[in-house]
Amino acid sequence: MRPSSRLSDELRSVRITRQYTRHAEGSVLIEFGDTKVLCTASVEENVPPFLKGKGQGWVTAEYGMLPRSTNTRMRREAAQGKQSGRTQEIQRLIGRSLRAVVDMAALGERQIVIDCDVIQADGGTRTASITGAFVALTDAVNGLIAAGKLSKSPIREHVAAISVGVYKGVAVLDLDYPEDSDCETDMNVVMTGSGKFVEVQGTAEGEAFSRAEMNTLLDLAEKGIKDLITLQKAALAG
Amino acid sequence: MRPSSRLSDELRSVRITRQYTRHAEGSVLIEFGDTKVLCTASVEENVPPFLKGKGQGWVTAEYGMLPRSTNTRMRREAAQGKQSGRTQEIQRLIGRSLRAVVDMAALGERQIVIDCDVIQADGGTRTASITGAFVALTDAVNGLIAAGKLSKSPIREHVAAISVGVYKGVAVLDLDYPEDSDCETDMNVVMTGSGKFVEVQGTAEGEAFSRAEMNTLLDLAEKGIKDLITLQKAALAG
Amino acid sequence: MRPSSRLSDELRSVRITRQYTRHAEGSVLIEFGDTKVLCTASVEENVPPFLKGKGQGWVTAEYGMLPRSTNTRMRREAAQGKQSGRTQEIQRLIGRSLRAVVDMAALGERQIVIDCDVIQADGGTRTASITGAFVALTDAVNGLIAAGKLSKSPIREHVAAISVGVYKGVAVLDLDYPEDSDCETDMNVVMTGSGKFVEVQGTAEGEAFSRAEMNTLLDLAEKGIKDLITLQKAALAG
Amino acid sequence: MRPSSRLSDELRSVRITRQYTRHAEGSVLIEFGDTKVLCTASVEENVPPFLKGKGQGWVTAEYGMLPRSTNTRMRREAAQGKQSGRTQEIQRLIGRSLRAVVDMAALGERQIVIDCDVIQADGGTRTASITGAFVALTDAVNGLIAAGKLSKSPIREHVAAISVGVYKGVAVLDLDYPEDSDCETDMNVVMTGSGKFVEVQGTAEGEAFSRAEMNTLLDLAEKGIKDLITLQKAALAG
């Protein structure tokens, strides 16, 4: 029995709100149950130094948690003077996941910077970030097309992410915080609209996991990501 | 004529939403028009080192802006490795303003940490922060009373803040971003429910200002803060 | 009765020594009683990046305290690896105050950097810094004129600063450290030679202050700044 | 055809040299072909603050690359003043991998700090680090047993790591640098002696990968790790 009474293959209630704030070229509030992440996409008409003059664009991401997005207050990273290893790990993952579905040459010499800021955390902030960031990125790209700066979209297909894990011996989809902090295995899966993997990151929290368990988890993830991509499409059509 | 067509002594539409997020002891989204700040109050059962064993509490504040809360993306302070001078100035101001209305001995040896994070900026983020933070602080204190940890409130009276300035030669209340970036004089005023000043910070952006102009600005501020305190009371009663 | 036996509207003994050190284009030791600040002005024939090619100059300031300028030794900011919020607040104030009286276009594409370093502290270091920095700035500008790099001064008028406060219920001028650490209200006022305000920063340390108290304090400040500007003029004529 | 002419399921030549340096409680030079990593284990008779008094131990890891371990010189992280995101990601992975096979209560209130420093890099530094660190950790634990500080080993089973990837359309084991910088998919797998997974981190560098490809890669990894654990056992028996 899951703490939330969800079925083992049931996502939390997912909400995707576009144009959540008004300055960014893409601005999406994504909610996976009580996890709420604001994902903005900012278009900058320049590229990082290592790409200057190479005729291609870049997509990068930064991640942060508001100090009291969590159950007990976390220290503010800006006040501490550095980003934690966890933060850097997550923002690198978000960036790689999005770049996997973008044709950088087609984007042209410009950069899209994604900011994922966690307003409220209840597990799964990195998967919500990737899933919401894709929608914000799409809005920003569509804005470039509407402004005549791009003739067609450099986005090749959808990408979304979900967590799966073994909780009290059962494989479950989309772990919330109570599950996440008490699970044996935790896996984050990033997949494309065509059903291929972009990232698979599985970690044995307590006991190591078998190949059979891994297969069950991947099946669950595949199901969840299909659902999420359907929700992304609905939001973008809305 | 103001860009927003407001009267010279007219506040923007102000909304105060309590319990905006679920983990913090006080959590308030305050909106001054398009300026939106999330103010949380976190109760910690300890005090900073310089107050250990002195039988009194502390209230402190931190401030931040989401990178794309602004018109063009600002660099993330956590990634840069330090808070700007402006950020530190604002968070010190918020902290002092709140401490001015709290009886530290009555609070007991605990600390309340206020986080003001700007979700969307359109001028006046510091005054919105102070005004919203007071409500979050009150909710946190009321929680301590409800939990039997305090027998009565250490908050002596209300406190709120507003900006006033001279825009195109006219004294106006509650400057939005277009006014703020083009005004001659900018003044932030923090006042209590009993009509006294906690902070007055006036700055000549272009031309220096006269004593007469200052008096006009203070009159406007007094009017605006009375309105804000009425709104705080309504929100707390809601 | 003030600890120093001064009258309520009496400045401390003020001394302004020009050409205090020999390398800087302007070098002034200013003493407000036991507070001693070395203010230097350095002319640099370039401007910060945000002003490149805009045909105007810049004036900026940095502030520091020698570790043992104070009663108990403060930690050296260079060794700690960052400037405190207080330091940044003060150096931003000094910079704004000076820029308010300089015509940046007339200065041309060059920068004047002001350094205010506190040799000995006894209250009022920021007001002494502004008052002394103006003299150092003037010397640097006069050097540019003498060298034929400027045909006339871009300085429009004098600027000086003083603190006022309510100490044991009485409004007093130019607080020294014993008064500053025990006062109810503390206000720093920056005014021009023509009697207008550049900055007003009033803070209720204990109790909030009334409009009437504020008016009394501003009267005192006005009187003090007139005296300081007379002293600046005498020093510059000397 | 692989650049090194290896078969697709062939490890590079692996050498494990124990007691490589003389101060550390465990000191192992591990070589995966031209990749050379020095792994040391340091026993400290204390635990990090969050574990004080909980009756259990800790294993943690730090990772670094000598500036010229790579083809072109990398900037020294100590001189830059921070560890890169990649460095933090790798050292967190090493730590988690080792902790997965250690019984922290049986270790007692002490900490073993693993340092993995890359002397020469040719791809696979993180998998070599984990594989070598396990041997260094074992030597350190055996030293504690020999000294009578532990009665039996808190290490439950072996752990080792290998990379697998899709290079020019073919699944290959243990990628060297030419393969790593030109592969479509890159996966790092950490497994135990009993054939279970501790970590699986798969990343699509170019194209996303299918479930079938993933299965092929996991088969290869399983084979490679069995070989590595045989080599660890031989080294420890030596």
Place this chain on the structure above:
Amino acid sequence: MRPSSRLSDELRSVRITRQYTRHAEGSVLIEFGDTKVLCTASVEENVPPFLKGKGQGWVTAEYGMLPRSTNTRMRREAAQGKQSGRTQEIQRLIGRSLRAVVDMAALGERQIVIDCDVIQADGGTRTASITGAFVALTDAVNGLIAAGKLSKSPIREHVAAISVGVYKGVAVLDLDYPEDSDCETDMNVVMTGSGKFVEVQGTAEGEAFSRAEMNTLLDLAEKGIKDLITLQKAALAG
């Protein structure tokens, strides 16, 4: 011919002003010609962590230059967020030099922190710092004796420092900035009242130097330090 027309074995005019500022337990302005350094000694009734409970004291030093103490403005180390290698090298040298003449057990469990801040630089700031710091340290120690906290001085003998170098082929004493920036060999020598060496740091700036040149330089340094110690004694007697 030296730029200053001094004889090759002639010190610049040296002035030692005690009680230069009022807060520190020892406060000395030392001038070697146009080089002016403020040396303060602060007594702290605690010791660094590595000496806790060992029944002995400590003497340490910090060094800094005001940004415009030099010919062209240097960047402020506090603003840059770190002390340069040169600064650290000098402050370590000052600390070691003073500790060489203090009996740490006799000092008791307290620390004396020396701050050497360069007000104006014209070469030889480190040697002036050591020479002046000794006088400030002595004043602080005498204060402890006067207050009954020490019964006799833990200072065993005098210590002073001077630079010597080869300038245009001639060995000269006490290099000023024009000589220092154009010399072939530069040596800083720290000696005690009994004529022994505490530190000798010789550096070939251009050409390497011979044993014979070294001997000539050491003779000069010995002469200069005797003169400085005479001046220290006169100042302390004053």
Place this chain on the structure above:
Amino acid sequence: MRPSSRLSDELRSVRITRQYTRHAEGSVLIEFGDTKVLCTASVEENVPPFLKGKGQGWVTAEYGMLPRSTNTRMRREAAQGKQSGRTQEIQRLIGRSLRAVVDMAALGERQIVIDCDVIQADGGTRTASITGAFVALTDAVNGLIAAGKLSKSPIREHVAAISVGVYKGVAVLDLDYPEDSDCETDMNVVMTGSGKFVEVQGTAEGEAFSRAEMNTLLDLAEKGIKDLITLQKAALAG
């Protein structure tokens, strides 16, 4: 009697291994007994900003210790976020020592970066670094000649370094760690092939030292450096 039973003028066993790693243009492992330092030389076809366009090259050095190169684990400087004063002092010394024997104009507008990383420490890491770095630098320069980028070597002569000290009252050559941590005087001497001094850094650890002691130490150093240069030549001929 020395702990190692060496004669007072006897070096430890010195081994110089060239081409120790494969990426760097020069790569030398130097061993002074149990002290082992990896010295690499990296050629970069650019110069630091202050030399741009001046038609000359540069040689610079960085130094580091692996955390467990020492008897008890040192904190990793990259993790602490800064290099210690000692590290900076040593790397500055290595750079100056090498630059003293290189004709910068003859090197052309390129930079050679030396990295000295201590694999195992037993005293004398800075002198081993300089002695080994010279060999790595020579290899890098010879590579430039072989590649036709230089027509002749800009290296004017050999340079090497050794420590000498007074241990239990006796002047000894090449101190190992037990001697170094218990000696009265410690001197590091850097000399050229022609027998001239580049650097002499003598420090009284306990008691100050006399001119006579200094002379004895310099004699010893001269003897040791001659031996080291013979070993450098043999290694380069090998």
